[in-house]
Amino acid sequence: MSVTPEELMALADGELSGEAAARVEAAVAADPTLARRLEAERSLRAALRGQLDPVADEPVPAALTALIARTAAEDSAHGAPETATSAGHPKPAEVVDLAAARTRRDEAEKARKRAAKGPRVPIFADRRMGFAIAASLVVGLMLGAQLHGGSGPITQTSAGLVASGSLARGLDRQLAAAEPAADMRILASFRRQDGRYCRVFAGAATSGIACKQDGNWLLERTMTGGPAQTGAYRQAGSAEASLMAAAQDLMAGDPLDAAQEKAAQAKDWR
Amino acid sequence: MSTHHFCNELTALLPRLRRFARGLTQNAADADDLCQTTVERALVARGQWQEGTRLDAWVYRIMRNQWIDETRARSRRAQTFVHEDEGANVGVAGDRDAENRVELGNVDRALARLPAEQREAVVLVLVEGFAYKEAAEIIGIPQGTLTSRLGRGREALLKELGEPA
Incomplete structure (x- = not known):
């Protein structure tokens, strides 16, 4: 079962649902490389948010x-x-x-x-x-x-x-x-x-x-x-x-x- | 929706708009100017907003277009545009940028180095949390183009930040 980078990205971004999500998740569970990759996607999101979210917490001028x-x-x-x-x-x-x-x-x-x-x-x-x-x-x-x-x-x-x-x-x-x-x-x-x-x-x-x-x-x-x-x-x-x-x-x-x-x-x- | 309601909603959006502005501009002063201009435009155009559609996406689009106009005008004014591939140390402006960036975190620097079209895609989806379809509409491109820019931007960021790509 192959998973494209696009599919992995879509999973990380919450764009997949139902059957498609289940299929990619199963592939990730079976393949440590894919799992590491998904983890990296998620930590990137966390890093970006960590950088920019504080701006939303600043008092508005x-x-x-x-x-x-x-x-x-x-x-x-x-x-x-x-x-x-x-x-x-x-x-x-x-x-x-x-x-x-x-x-x-x-x-x-x-x-x-x-x-x-x-x-x-x-x-x-x-x-x-x-x-x-x-x-x-x-x-x-x-x-x-x-x-x-x-x-x-x-x-x-x-x-x-x-x-x-x-x-x-x-x-x-x-x-x-x-x-x-x-x-x-x-x-x-x-x-x-x-x-x-x-x-x-x-x-x-x-x-x-x-x-x-x-x-x-x-x-x-x-x-x-x-x-x-x-x-x-x-x-x-x-x-x-x-x-x-x-x-x-x-x-x-x-x-x-x-x-x-x-x-x-x-x-x-x- | 009454003007009153519109204004309340717009006010509630301000923290997110400021975050998006920072993500686009990578610079606090530019972000403040961009917010100001965006809010002015949104207020003037409030009659054109269609009730039942998302106000946030509508205002984000105004901001995004405004920023594009702004950057185009700037690159016309100053021909010292530094291409992404040429690194951060080209000419005097590049040196100054490099100094300024010393204090920025790795993430900020990596984001700033992305081409603008990849950066806006990354910021809209990963930080602002828009779905692909919504982000594509805000930018005004097909969804396939959005995902391709998003993918390339993400690759570059992961590489830059030393994550396994």
């Missing part, structure tokens, strides 16, 4: 646990997608899921593309997008309440979330170069790859990217609050930065300059 805890805290503070579906707000949760699923899919795809490009820098971009994703889910949750009131700045339609009221007016009229209005600033205007006009805005209640479609400002990205209202982890500017990064991905060419923006506005962003 606080920075690592803190990194994870921060993400957990962000999501539970803002309402994670998962809690949104299980927290007992059926209607708003549906809205969240539609918008969130799309956002998440888009972001995941972009993160994947970015990750494919290079090792180090993209990680930070990804992390920032991670915040943006979380934040965009949040706004969906908060909007849920407004949707039933009907008079908020954002309305749910079959096409998605659409700017209404003061937000729609601001998007229609305000220019990036203009003095910021009390409740909203336009950070940039641009044309998408498909030719539609989009605007990046930062408002007191909501910031985001809106694109004109069929006469409405469809909200492509949303974040709760302007930079002033954001939480401790998202310092001033980084919310805007992540929106601008998202805009960069949608943009065809450069953002509109003042003259182009004015011309687009004159044509009602069509």
Whole structure:
């Protein structure tokens, strides 16, 4: 009865069972050379573990646990997608899921593309997008309440979330170069790859990217609050930065300059 | 799975992830950096993890791929890559490595000398305790390739450590 080195290795690694294991074990029992060999395999495993197991017993650096805890805290503070579906707000949760699923899919795809490009820098971009994703889910949750009131700045339609009221007016009229209005600033205007006009805005209640479609400002990205209202982890500017990064991905060419923006506005962003 | 649950599971994995990182990198500082980057990536990508599949294998794969990227980038930067067969005393970097290794145990040194592809196979199966199938999936290779790398790595280690091969 012959036993291959592969079979012996498989036995040592616990990969054999039943008949196969019994056969190799019997061969090992009958052959001192095989027995020594199996013993060597096992002592190698013990030696490797003896070398590396102590690392698993070391205290984990606080920075690592803190990194994870921060993400957990962000999501539970803002309402994670998962809690949104299980927290007992059926209607708003549906809205969240539609918008969130799309956002998440888009972001995941972009993160994947970015990750494919290079090792180090993209990680930070990804992390920032991670915040943006979380934040965009949040706004969906908060909007849920407004949707039933009907008079908020954002309305749910079959096409998605659409700017209404003061937000729609601001998007229609305000220019990036203009003095910021009390409740909203336009950070940039641009044309998408498909030719539609989009605007990046930062408002007191909501910031985001809106694109004109069929006469409405469809909200492509949303974040709760302007930079002033954001939480401790998202310092001033980084919310805007992540929106601008998202805009960069949608943009065809450069953002509109003042003259182009004015011309687009004159044509009602069509 | 809620983010909360995901985060708890990930936190519970940290000791094992640190061990795997050390096994891959053979260096405490590199291992810490690798852990940090891996956790960042796992958190960002948490929406892509499919419930019902093993979280540990998923995170190990992220770590392993990250390390491969890292080592490739390094060998591009420094052309002073020391091939396994050329021993540890080639050039200045080799001398420094040799000094550093004086304090390491025999096992560590032997493991460090393995080609990376054999080392990851050995570490995943013998230290991390993954089945062949799982280890092959983490690395992204057929199971037959895994067992062949594992066999060669094991041979080399046994020889190096003076065990009867």
